[in-house]
Amino acid sequence: MLLADRLQKTFDDIHAVRSISLQLPPGRIMGLVGASGSGKSTLLSVLAGLLDADGGTVTLNGKRVPGPSEVLVAGHNDIRLVHQEYQLMPNISLRENIAYAVRFYEKEYQRFRVDELVKLCRLEAVQDHLPRQASGGEKQRTAIARAIAEKPAVLLLDEPFSHLDLLNRTLIRDLLFDLVRQEQTACLFVTHDATDALSIADEVGILQMGHLIQTGSPVAVYRRPVTAYAARMTGPANIIRAKRLSSLELPASHHPDACFCLRPEQIHLSETGVPATVTAVFFKGSHFEVEVDVNRYVRLRLLTTRAELKEGTTVHLHIGEEAVWWLK
Template sequence: MLTATKLTKAFANDVTAVRSVSLTLEPGRITGLVGASGSGKSTLLNILAGLADADSGEVRLNGERVKGPGEVLVAGHPQIRLVHQEYQLMPNVSIRDNILYAVRFMEKTYRESRVDELLKRCRLVDVQHRQPRQVSGGEKQRAAIARAVADKPAVLLLDEPFSHLDLPNRLVIRELLFELIKYDRTACLFVTHDATDALSIADTLGILRHGRLVQLDAPATVYHKPATVYAARMTGSVNILKGKHLPVLGLPETNQPDALFCLRPEQIHADPSGIPGRVRAAFFRGSHSEVDVELSRYVCVRILTTRSDLKAGQDIGIRVSAESVWPLKS
């Protein structure tokens, strides 16, 4: 188990990248951290991996403090692996040899069987004898993950593992992570700016803004009950409404006219007998359509519907339940 307590890190010009962040990574569980560029995600990973010194706070792995580079000759911790966005594979050796290098001090029979196992799991058998420049980005990413987990570390940290990948490769990496983490009982943390993958595989989801952890909870809770406007927007499409506009949707008035509320598009239903509106724009997404519905001069909401025949200018009715609306902090 890795525990971080009140980590803070500042750079020159009073730029604070990490602000009093506390979290716990448990074996066999995946934690996702979502944040915009510049929110402190990579800095936090480097501190957790022992590759950067925190100004205050501490990191402990199974009760033992993880020392930063200022206290050790070689930065890093032998039981913590960090996979960077650039993969950092050795360029002039094969994919197989890259993975073998991570278990080079182990007994030969085990070493070979472990690499064979990872090549199979990571779907790299067909390219195992190629060099990194001869394989695709998805194969490089899978090779980097395989190398990182080859000697079964206690903690796996991933920096934007999905950012350079197309949809098919994103799905492969997602399934691979889920399988490896659960099978080897590794504690895993990955950071991303896109919540789509985090929501689907994370056991715990955190929202990082300006170096501060503004929410940390189960993915469903963060999605349906975001703590702030930022958390709501970082986890998917959302309608942000002021209290004074709720009656336009047929919802009860509030005594806080300027208070903010969130309403997810899938919580608004098309209903011919509902609140009248007009389609401003419709976007076909395959399994559904995203439709912007204008309800008044000041209120336009996005809804999801399986209808594919809606066009701009059409009249439409919508229905919203009061339980779907969630109050937010700014």
């Protein structure tokens, strides 16, 4: 179990990490979502023992993880951090990069473990390639294989999906899901794209300016965001002021300055209801994302499979009261 208790980290007058507490049990995945500058990479470095915290503690299985100022070599043997830039050795093959992590073990075990990791990370066809001959996804899978070669208790990943195309993003998501269950590793990754976190994480957290403002299951965080920032970071969201409720034929609020969140999939097209005019249609493959104007003050985005909608089409919207989620 990795535990962080009220972690603090400041650079000059910038508070990168502000009193963050979290726990990460074995065999579980946590995804932290935040915008650039929210403290994601700094938090990972502190958790990995690569950066001294200004306050708070990190413990692994009840023992404190020391910072770099307390040890000769920064880091912890049972915590591995995969950086966004992969950090592979350029002049040896992908297989040799993985083997380097287990170079102090007996030769027979080295071969066994590297073969196991090459298969797990789907690198059989490219294992003899140099990093410069490999794709971003292949390099990312190699970096992950190298990080888990010695079976660490904790795997930390910094933006593991940021440079990848859709196919490789799916491969990495599947890989993380498989290896965490198979190796019982505790895994935490940070990302600015909630799609990845929502799809495979057991728990999702939202980071904003160094604060961990919300944690919970992917479903709970998506459906019940605490703030407008949390709503927008976890997916498409219509953020509307309470005083516009009447234009959507919903009961007025006692707090006209408050805001609520309405997800696009919670708005339905119907024969009757709130009239609106289509202003844009975006094809998303399995569905269309449609932008509509209810009036001069309210513009909404909704999802539909109806292919006939065009700019200027008049539609009618149905919104249930249960779809309205109030934000702090």
